[in-house]
Amino acid sequence: MLNYLHFAQLKIILAGVLCIALSTLQMPVAWGWGPQGHRVAGAITWTYLSPSAREAVHAILGDQTLAEASTWADRMRSNPSPFWQETAGPYHYATVPPGQTYADTGPPVRGDAVTALQLFANTLLQDDAALVQKQLALRFALHIIQDLHQPLHVGNGKDRGGTRYWIKLHGKPTNLHRIWDTEILLAAKRSDIDWMRHLHFTEEEIRAGWSADPIIWIEESVVLRDKLYPKSALLDAEYLLTWLPEAERRLALSAVRGAAWIEKYLVPDDPG
Numbered sequence: 001m002l003n004y005l006h007f008a009q010l011k012i013i014l015a016g017v018l019c020i021a022l023s024t025l026q027m028p029v030a031w032g033w034g035p036q037g038h039r040v041a042g043a044i045t046w047t048y049l050s051p052s053a054r055e056a057v058h059a060i061l062g063d064q065t066l067a068e069a070s071t072w073a074d075r076m077r078s079n080p081s082p083f084w085q086e087t088a089g090p091y092h093y094a095t096v097p098p099g100q101t102y103a104d105t106g107p108p109v110r111g112d113a114v115t116a117l118q119l120f121a122n123t124l125l126q127d128d129a130a131l132v133q134k135q136l137a138l139r140f141a142l143h144i145i146q147d148l149h150q151p152l153h154v155g156n157g158k159d160r161g162g163t164r165y166w167i168k169l170h171g172k173p174t175n176l177h178r179i180w181d182t183e184i185l186l187a188a189k190r191s192d193i194d195w196m197r198h199l200h201f202t203e204e205e206i207r208a209g210w211s212a213d214p215i216i217w218i219e220e221s222v223v224l225r226d227k228l229y230p231k232s233a234l235l236d237a238e239y240l241l242t243w244l245p246e247a248e249r250r251l252a253l254s255a256v257r258g259a260a261w262i263e264k265y266l267v268p269d270d271p272g
Contacts, residue, residue: 033150033251034182035071040195041146041255042070048206048259056266060134066142066258073143091116091144093153093161094214096222102215113144113153114214120144121265138266142258148217149254151225152177167233176229179240184247187240199252209253212260217253224250 033041046066049057061069073092076084087110094112096102107115120137123129129137147153155161162176169183190198201209211217224246230239 033146033254034185035074036192036195037182037185037251038070038074038143038146039067040192040199041251041258042066042068042142043196044200044252044255045070045142045258045262047200048256049262050267052267053259053263057138057262060131060138060266069139070142070146072139087111088140091140092147093155094148094218095155095157096218097157098226101222102218113148114218117141117144117214117261121261124265125268138262141261145214145217145258145261146251146254148214148221149250149257150180151221151228151250152180154218154221154225156225165229167230167235169235170237171234179235180228180243180247184240184244185251187237188244188248199248199255201252201256205252206256209256210260211257212264217257220253221250 043066046054046057057066073088076088079085090108090110090112092113094102094114095108096105102114111119120141123133123137124141152162159165159176162180163178165176167174167176167179169179174183185195188195228243228246
């Protein structure tokens with residue numbers, strides 16, 4: 001899988017990606033991990049890919065970087081087509097009530113992140129699928145993988161992933177989902193480039209986190225989700241800084257898992 005790729009090579013690759021990414025970096029706003037988090041995770045995912053996987057990605061996306069592709073599904077939310085307005089919404093999350101597993105609940109009728117990932121995997125495995133279909137599948141799948149590592153994208157079925165769990169941060173009304181989408185990352189006061197340097201795993205950490213199975217990611221998010229609800233509705237910097245290391249780890253893992261998923265479905269016969 002990554003036998004040919006040593007840590008020294010990773011550092012060289014990362015340096016090149018950092019330069020390329022400069023032209024696409026924007027200030028973060030809300031949604032998912034926020035565009036900043038998604039872009040950074042996508043850019044790091046690229047550094048973990050084998051040459052065969054990179055060729056396969058380029059054949060689908062052309063010159064679009066994974067940093068750009070990672071935010072595409074959020075940017076398309078305003079598209080008036082039935083797919084984006086009626087079908088795609090549930091693809092950003094999964095629901096697992098407390099004390100249950102995803103196997104206990106399964107997907108809803110409208111589908112969810114897990115069913116969407118399988119749908120997109122099937123598209124990428126079809127040799128005769130249209131290029132536009134494969135582009136949608138790869139862009140959306142990468143975004144979903146990152147979303148599922150934000151613990152509140154695996155909702156408890158009570159508060160719509162924390163979007164209806166109202167709190168105040170520094171005295172200003174907000175909700176817990178937004179705290180995890182953007183405020184925790186903002187608390188670190190890092191540029192995109194700084195985030196990419198900070199989150200990059202060692203080769204050992206890459207191997208330990210390598211997984212293309214969304215059920216594993218969901219189980220991890222549920223464990224974390226059930227711990228992060230605050231005892232008080234009044235939050236300050238202490239909450240943000242307390243949970244920042246966990247947010248960092250989840251974002252870094254999403255980059256590793258994005259690479260694992262791409263390797264599995266874009267180069268399934270690659271012996272590496």
